[in-house]
Amino acid sequence: MVLSFGHRFPTAIKQIKRCNVLVIGSTGVGKSTLISSMLNRTISDSVTKSISNPPYQKPGLSIAIYDTPGLENNKKQQDRVKEQIAKFIKQQKYKEPEDQIHAIWYCVNSQVTRETQIDRRWISSIAKELPVIAVITRASGVEKSWLEPFLRGISEIKQVIRVMALREKTPHYDIKPYGLDSLLFGTEHLLEEIAKTAILNAIKSKADKSFGWCRDGCTKVLTARLLPVPMMPIPLVVATLQTLMLADISKTFGYNLDWKFLSELCAIGIDTGIEVELAQILNNLPGVNYDNIQTVHDVLSQFGVMLNGMTATLPFKDQLIDLLPGLDNFNPVSGLPIVRCIAAVTTVLCTGFLAVAYIEAMKKCKQAEYEGKPLPDIKETWKDQMQQLMEFIKIGFGIGSSPGFAS
Ligand SMILES: Nc1nc2c(ncn2[C@@H]2O[C@H](COP(=O)(O)OP(=O)(O)O)[C@@H](O)[C@H]2O)c(=O)[nH]1
Ligand SMILES: [Mg+2]
Structure with missing residues (x-):
């Protein structure tokens, strides 16, 4: 499938040149796979320690994606990663509109078992700075029915988008990749707001x-x-x-x-x-x-x-x-x-x-x-x-x- 981005909002894209997205979430939810699938390229798995900078891009697609270290089951590691991400967002915020981070894709695995595994506090603190889109990864359709409504109920989350980044074949189902276009479409919808904020930040x-x-x-x-x-x-x-x-x-x-x-x-x-x-x-x-x-x-x-x-x-x-x-x-x-x-x-x-x-x-x-x-x-x-x-x-x-x- 040919993915496109930004064409419906040419003015906003001209102002920020490209939309910079930071992909965050727990380790193993499928952040790197999502990026790799979207941009049609291999993503090195070395992002365990720091944010991938420069971001990943694909010619012709005006989006640039930053992979981030995943959160692990360890409070200390989580705090370190969160701090690293917050610092990076802040550091970019004072740059030109095209160098700022414009949006967040918060990835949640469709097999997540408890509400408490969704870090509402973290989402709220990030959403104060940037629009957050929740991405349900490996959405096979057999996931828990509470997940999507629960995410939609979090007011700081702008949109909830279900994605399967790689074909998933099990004895029970065979699901082809889908949802990447919806994710781009949903992000595109935020572009005017994004451009406005980026310009304000740069001027300030x-x-x-x-x-x-x-x-x-x-x-x-x-x-x-x-x-x-x-x-x-x-x-x-x-x-x-x-x-x-x-x-x-x-x-x-x-x-x-x-x-x-x-x-x-x-x-x-x-x-x-x-x-x-x-x-x-x-x-x-x-x-x-x-x-x-x-x-x-x-x-x-x-x-x-x-x-x-x-x-x-x-x-x-x-x-x-x-x-x-x-x-x-x-x-x-x-x-x-x-x-x-x-x-x-x-x-x-x-x-x-x-x-x-x-x-x-x-x-x-x-x-x-x-x-x-x-x-x-x-x-x-x-x-x-x-x-x-x-x-x-x-x-x-x-x-x-x-x-x-x-x-
Ligand atoms: N079949 C399938 N596997 C996936 C998908 N997303 C992630 N995975 C697998 O889940 C594992 C962890 O994914 P990865 O992208 O490395 O997670 P990250 O730690 O969030 O970057 C890998 O073995 C991926 O192949 C998907 O959409 N479909
Ligand atoms: Mg990864």
Whole structure:
């Protein structure tokens, strides 16, 4: 029989290139036989210790299958294998969409005798990350009648599919292979969801890495503000550091943008007047007594509390709030009285905000790229993000328009 996969969901397949499936289950249930039969090739039996990587593939079939060590009748061995599998899934999750694990085939032998042999706990924990399809292997038709309904009753299992991977001939029956096409068909049905999740994971991991560059940029800008380089005007140093930060973020998203373009973006960002607004806010935070000596730490905390309480929405509000404690951790001035540092803290906050808005713009570009849509204009997307940020700040802190934060 000629097997096919993915043709009914060409867009999803284009986005993830191939569907990566991890086959799991007890030793001897027929994992390797299933893979070998599906891909029409011999599968080495050496997978007792580790996951088969690279996965098994067959030209023309956009699926890649990873064989895994089977669970044995030994708690310690089981825990080790489960940990190995969890680690592998997690490690792949931060990679490109085509390198992530997309689905699980949980194999259960049709001759399983007790419900307790089905590891519901394990299924649930894996199903939190990935769609799980239960495969009843060596399904001869004489299996226990409770098995299929029982598996169907487990809500985390997306589908239950019966398979006979190799002809099985006994004095009582002779069953030819069947079910491999249904298994592929069932998996194919998950493709749209799979592609969506894979893209989200890949973008999230790039955004998370980019926040490292944001913190890095803020630290450097702070140092530059406090320990100016002789003969070099501070604004130039700051602009250079901010451009560098945007370059690092761009690279994290896989874009190599030229320096001139990026420094122009920084300038556009600053031109929104964000620095002026931030200085005004920092100079007038309610709850901060500027006559008393309140430290940078106090003021940043208060700023975070206010952001948190705002009813105004912004896609990256949480990221802004996350940024603040980090600033304060490495901040050598965190214990200094705020009145002496408002200018420096303003520049640092401004740098952080530029990064956060830029990461948001990069996410939009990457999303379009992964989805195979035309890339949005980076400059326009950037302007749009900066504008949203400014609106948010203005409304949130009650500058110009009506106050937007919750009492
Ligand atoms: N006839 C038949 N034998 C099977 C089938 N699946 C597995 N087996 C046999 O069951 C044994 C264990 O299978 P294997 O694939 O090595 O299990 P694994 O440990 O899960 O990889 C082997 O002797 C296979 O030939 C099947 O669908 N039909
Ligand atoms: Mg095997």
